Amino acid sequence: MKLKSWLLGSIMLYSGWVSAQDSTGEKESGHLSVHGNVDLYYKNVFHGLQGPTTSFTGKNRGFELGMASLQLAYQYKKTGVVVDLGFGPRARDFAYTDEGIMAAVKQAYVYYEPIQGLKFSAGSWATHIGYELLDPALNANYSMSYLFSTGPFSNTGVKVEYVKGSHHLMAGISNPTDYRHVPDSVLNNKTIIARYSYEKENGLVLALNYSGGKQVDTANVQQLDAVLSLPVSSAISLGWNGSIVFRKKKVSEASDNGNDWRHWWGQAVYLKAQLNAKLQLAVREEYFTDKDAISVIPLGGNVWSSTATLSYREGPFTFMPELRWDHFSHPYGGNAHQGQVSGLMAVTYQF
Template identity: 40%
Template structure:
């Protein structure tokens, strides 16, 4: 039975400067990269790359009350209303072994993404510098989008406009320092960061973030095992273990999976008590029959019997949510009903 109807309009584009040609650089820790030696390329300037996007949506919930919204996932808390999402501008540039990224967002979606910052419709989504002393090694310092989960903050990067429960109650970004290393089809990441979703955290304890990734030779199957853990303060600590699987069956059909468990402990007296947790599991089925049309089904099971999230008001429970989205692509415009 159809309970919610949501239509989104997304426009995105990329501009690459033509001043100087680009050469080798390690852009991300991913099984996509194959590294065979440690030679350092000559120091050259790359093309600055600017990516821009805007999104807007309309949402109607057939089960909604007349006075309050009942949305419990990120970025679409409205009812029978046309809403502006986010205008996003991302600048990427590198010179030799050094790279830099400035990713800025304007709008309600950006404000909710950076909810711990002062209330503003302008937000720094990502701001970081990288240093790659060797082709298979990279260090990153600054604030970057989380490695945990299947979905991303930018609307154009997802095939469903609405967000999953796992995304909504997991981390959004991390601020700190991380090291990444690739060996063939395997990747490793280890870092230290402020507590989740804080760009500034004076006197606070720090979190550990980590990732192991691997892929088959033909890249048709990829796996990412993700972790974060630490003390939010002296009386509470939490950790999250997350798995993402990506499978390509053909150029018209692919499958994604995301499973995660987040646990929390509170100090009682002089020691921490037993862990309370929430967990989720989702499968994504993606079909692209033609170049201008795609269909995605997300089936998610989310459990929170210990009231660690805002989904259940009085007693814990479970949710089984299914979302079917179409992606109509017209040049750089995407319409998602």
């Protein structure tokens, strides 16, 4: 109830501020837009490992709210602000380093665009790395890949972006990965982020991404990531995401024959087929290997995952039945099972 009152009060206060600005008689006023989405799911594990394997779909045999999101964006001339809030288990897991009301902040940043195509931003925003997005209404599959689940999730700092035709460049500096607030008791070095993308209006996207720096546990993490989206026809598109992470051991960890660096890598292929005006079939095939057990999903081996999702859309409403199969090269998480077969039904609504 306190959270609801706080959110309602904030929106009313913001709306009042906008109205007050308009009442001053200024000839030019800003533009406020409001967007959001809600999702929920029911998951059932038919065979094998009963626990979660990737992010956000950990509840088995129960109806579960994923996330309720509300995004406010206000733009005035060359400046703007975005506040993106999320409530529910998905938002809480996304902001796992935050506590209390801060866990509801998905994104919060201000920007300044002095000339067309050049933008400076400061604040906190979702990661530029990877193919999938946090909001399930924006993905073709409801469950997440291993590549997404191993992160990063967000960056907090400053960045500059430059767009020229189909070319997009971004570079920035941020706190250690996923930390909006860095506690005084841990290392507070900075992470360098960068991106180059080539994007066409027909849906063709080629992106090269980078993130690197020392983390709060003193480990040095360097990630290279690539994304390709290719329209095959008006009804079929292909996507690919590949990522490799190099991790230098923490100060407290002993060296192994002088080799302090370990790595994990993975890749996923995405197929989307528009069957008719309301039906879409999405298939994801992923291979992820972490033989050194250094990722947040310490496999100690590799996993092959296949996911098929059918989406029925009726305006802003989408119903998503999904089947998924995961096979591990070694028993996962100390469990005797080396695989999982699961299914889920999800609903998303955008506004």
